[in-house]
Amino acid sequence: MSKVKIGIVGYGNLGKGVEAAIKQNNDMELVGIFTRRPPDTIKHKTPGAKALMINDAVNYKNEIDVMILCGGSATDLPEQTPQFAEMFNTVDSYDNHSKIPEFFDSVDKVASKSGKVSIISIGWDPGLFSINRMIAGAVLPEGVDYTFWGKGVSQGHSDAIRRIEGVQNAIQYTVPIEEALEKVRNGSNPTLSTREKHLRVCFVVAKEGANKDAITKAITTMPGYFADYDTEVNFISEEELKANHSKMPHGGFVIRSGKTGQASKQLIEFSLKLDSNPEFTASVLIAYARACVRLSKEGASGAKTVFDIPLSYLSPKSGADLRKKLL
């Protein structure tokens, strides 16, 4: 069987994760990396793969089965996914939850017309968490959903701290509060405030001579980001930050606590503990890239999400093999 030929658009942490994930799947091969940077500055690790200008993609329509779009959700993907869906099957990790419906519609319009398959919003949230929310809700119609995130780095919150005067560098961890998790697991269906669910832990490098009290106050009172949480601020050196906080761990919990029959409590829990958020997201993208190509070969077209795709399409194993070994 010929391998799934993959293109990567964008070579940041996620794109690098996709490249690494391809190496773990021997039914896949990386054809090219498309970038806005000068291609010769791309130091990739796949012999035979090309580094190319993003505008060159159009010349690779017949050489790539699926393009994995590794740009950001704020500005890259809303432009890139519809643009690439005109020419390629695509998979992306669009994660702006509130705008997913309009993003889906804009991609679906293009992909339906071009006859390509575009699987959107793949990763773990949205993605595997969405799958678990959906199944749990269908199985336990009477119940309450809880999602906790962390322990993990929030880029948005880290960036917000970095914008404060006197801050040289910063990283912020979102930490689920164990006591709240336990209440949920006990089936008591608690109503939890924002403050009761997550703690925010910040590691801040202050500029020389900066007022640390002022920085702390600016962080802990920042509306939208920190004001509604208990926030811990730790000042450390740039060296410490680099040595101890350069990884991108993340994870979280999706729990549905429901009831069946007279009063039987039923609890469904899904959780992730990830050393590397981008590498894991990339691994999910790759599994859905496989599904994307299969759907396309079957003649499907248009935008798809995790809800639309039979799970067997994610696996290189045959139906008979899956039934024998995993059912």
Next chain:
Amino acid sequence: MSKVKIGIVGYGNLGKGVEAAIKQNNDMELVGIFTRRPPDTIKHKTPGAKALMINDAVNYKNEIDVMILCGGSATDLPEQTPQFAEMFNTVDSYDNHSKIPEFFDSVDKVASKSGKVSIISIGWDPGLFSINRMIAGAVLPEGVDYTFWGKGVSQGHSDAIRRIEGVQNAIQYTVPIEEALEKVRNGSNPTLSTREKHLRVCFVVAKEGANKDAITKAITTMPGYFADYDTEVNFISEEELKANHSKMPHGGFVIRSGKTGQASKQLIEFSLKLDSNPEFTASVLIAYARACVRLSKEGASGAKTVFDIPLSYLSPKSGADLRKKLL
């Protein structure tokens, strides 16, 4: 929209669970319960639903959209599923893992010919656990799977104890060993012996004058069931057994511990904590009954498993609604 019309075959704990689950889903209605017992002995709880002899089912071909088969996997389902698949869309909970491939083939042959959809092996293991094993394996190709069961009642082990001389009644709980779970969660990919994964806890009612030491020895040395485990035997009275051990809790854990990139550890965990095993299994059956009817309306036929079905088919919500609220 007209409701999904459901028939139940077999009115034991699982059949009663299905009846209760139908009440939680207002797009469904129970038409009839088909039983081998005299129908007038069936005291069901659904006004308007009929209790009927199993042989009468043939007369309800046009009144039932999907038949939920609630018999056992040892002898009932291998006969009943192919038999009913000639006339009805079906959903069953066939759970004899090693025989699933041949069961699938025998059902597929009939359902493909009759033009019906038969979804087999639905519940939580096989079922939701299978889904999670499959997704986790596709996302993390380099990794190790672990499945733990419990804390929950094993009917097979309880029955085995009841067959020992001098035993009046008994119940056996399978208990996952927390220390083993923690080792797995820490990503150390341990090799775990049978004894290290699960503990067996037995509550036994001895007949008057029975030799308790002999019973304990017979249990703890029983090959295939207890000899490979650490087993705890507690003697209690029949009243205590009825008062404290008449529920059917169960649950378990599916964990995949994998690696991406250079050495990033990634952990995916799915777990269930169930007050009532049959009610929960029934709730999963009902969600797949909805999918079964949708597939049938689309013209599908043949045997299907959890791997073949897009997840959105489990939910009464529209695609747009799912994307907006759960993605």
